[in-house]
Amino acid sequence: GEEVAQTPKHLVRGEGQKAKLYCAPIKGHSYVFWYQQVLKNEFKFLISFQNENVFDETGMPKERFSAKCLPNSPCSLEIQATKLEDSAVYFCASSRARVPGVFGPGTRLTVL
Amino acid sequence: RKEVEQDPGPFNVPEGATVAFNCTYSNSASQSFFWYRQDCRKEPKLLMSVYSSGNEDGRFTAQLNRASQYISLLIRDSKLSDSATYLCVVNDYKLSFGAGTTVTVRA
Numbered sequence: 001g002e003e004v005a006q007t008p009k010h011l012v013r014g015e016g017q018k019a020k021l022y023c024a025p026i027k028g029h030s031y032v033f034w035y036q037q038v039l040k041n042e043f044k045f046l047i048s049f050q051n052e053n054v055f056d057e058t059g060m061p062k063e064r065f066s067a068k069c070l071p072n073s074p075c076s077l078e079i080q081a082t083k084l085e086d087s088a089v090y091f092c093a094s095s096r097a098r099v100p101g102v103f104g105p106g107t108r109l110t111v112l
Numbered sequence: 113r114k115e116v117e118q119d120p121g122p123f124n125v126p127e128g129a130t131v132a133f134n135c136t137y138s139n140s141a142s143q144s145f146f147w148y149r150q151d152c153r154k155e156p157k158l159l160m161s162v163y164s165s166g167n168e169d170g171r172f173t174a175q176l177n178r179a180s181q182y183i184s185l186l187i188r189d190s191k192l193s194d195s196a197t198y199l200c201v202v203n204d205y206k207l208s209f210g211a212g213t214t215v216t217v218r219a
Contacts, residue, residue, distance in 0.1 A: 033207065042116075043156075043199070043209035056206050091155055099144065099203060103155035 002026060004094050004104035005074075012110045013082045021107045022074040025094030029101060031055070032075050034067060037106075038088040046090075049075065055098075082111045115139060116202050118210035125190055125217055132186040133213045135200030142208075145176055145183050148199040150212065156199055159185075190217045 005024040013019045025032050034046040045059040049069040060067070064083075069075040079086055089108050095101025118135045125131045137145075145162040160167065162174040162183050173186040187194055195217045200210035 035207075035209070037153075042114075042211035043207075045206045045208065048206060058206065089153065093207075103157070105155050 002102075004092055004102050006090075006092050006104035006107050007074075008107060009105070010108045010110070012112065014112055015084060016081050019079045019082050019086070019109055019111075021077045021090050021092075021109070023077070023092030023094075023104055024074040025092070026102060029094035029096055031095045031098060031101065032069055033093045033095075033101070034075075034077050035091045035093070036088045037091060038085075043091070046077070079109075082109075084111050087111045114210075115204075115208040116200055116210040118200050118213050120211060120213060122214040122216055125215070127190060127192060127217055127219055129190050129217075130186065130188050131190055131215055132184060133198070133215075134182050134184045135210050135213075136180075136182045137200075137202045137208070138181070139202065139204050139208075140178075140181060142202045142204045144203040145174075146201040146203070147172075147174060147183075147185050148201055148209075150197045150199055156209075159198070187215070190215075192217050192219060 007022045032049045035043045047057045048055040064080045067077045089106040091106045093101045093103045147159040148156040149159045150156040160169045162176045166175045171188045175184045197212040199212045202208045
């Protein structure tokens, strides 16, 4: 399709629980980006992929965050042992090249 | 220093007014520049790219000043529907976003 799909739309987790977010890029787009937007703050880059390979992971908090983009599967972003400060909207974007692409509607994660 | 800085606003303007705002960036090697629009915490949507010579898209004009490392967006004849947060985005291979400039157009 011509839209980036993100699931779930909302996710609520208790502190310490795991959270897993999914992103289905637009077919034919080889680049996928994950961003975190905390309320009232700017977008924080997390990680990007070129196909299934990590392109840039300089924004990832390595100790609890991990991400994958496997062939024929939605990309995923997983947070182990969530913390209160992980509460945010997580946006995924895809594109044909290393230029701004189309953003998905986001997943709102609330950690209680 | 943040990679991309914007005046947060808000800019409150009447319909029909012109509003303009800037964005500065710190990485002189940045490749390309964009303005995105975000409504009510929804996903950002590309408004326009910013070219070195400046460019227009209808009522919107974008400018780039590489020497001073800033880009600008000007909205002419503003409409109620222009009310949004405008995000400055700098492509240094990971897309660095500004915090956004909020524009509210009132009737």
